[in-house]
Amino acid sequence: MTTPSIPSDRKIVLVTGASSGIGEATARHPAAAGHHVVLGARRTDRLALLTKELSAAGHSAEYAELDVTDPAGVHAFAEGAPARHGRIDVLGNNAGVMPLAPLAALRVAEWDQMIDVNLRGVLHGIAAVLPSMLERRSGHVVNIASTAAHRVDPMAxxxxxxxYAVGARSSC
Structure with missing residues (x-):
């Protein structure tokens, strides 16, 4: 997929988990403000539709398949933007999953998935973009937690x- 040249006054914004919900909304905002968004998620059919919609509205967007549980895949996603556009200005670290069940249900595989996506995925995103941001001495990582970071729901x-861990990591 080819992308247009991005003017230097526009930010290059990567958003993980951009195929729905908060990630989709997070992607729409900078696109509408005139910045270039690079959308990442597992559901590429939804990313393609969102990219088409944003482009039809005159916004600048592209997408790539992304599984935040795969460190190499996250690095490839992050390395693609500077290869095409020269830099990454913002990472919207949003990907997450929320299976609901009481602890007594002992859905350990779901617990592992939540830890892998919601926490390790955030750390993989940071690891993928931080070195280039430090080198450039410019850039922002926005880790999106949840109001659930401030309470404990019995089903969640x-x-x-x-x-909570994402919020604690983001306070550093």
């Missing part, structure tokens, strides 16, 4: 814990 205890 592990989700709340992962989002």
């Amino acid at each position: 205890a592990v989700y709340c814990a992962t989002k």
Whole structure:
């Protein structure tokens, strides 16, 4: 997929988990403000539709398949933007999953998935963009947690814990 040349006054904004919900909304905002968005998620059919919609509205967008649980894949996603546009200005670290069940259900595989996506995925994103941002002495990482980071819901205890960890990591 070819992308237009991005003027230097426009930011290059990467958004993980951009195929729906908060990630989609997060992508729409900078696109509408005139910045170039690079959308990443597992559901590329939804990313393609969003990219088409944004482009039809005159915004600048592109997408790539992204599984934040794969460190090499996250690095490839992040390395693609500077290869095409010279830099990354912002990472919207948003990807997340929220299976609901009481702890007593012992859905350990779901717990592992939430930890992998919601916490490790955020760390993989940081690891992928931070070196180039430090080198340029410019850039922002926006880790999107949840209001669930500030409470514990009985059906979402592990989700709340992962989002609390993201919030704690972001306070540093």
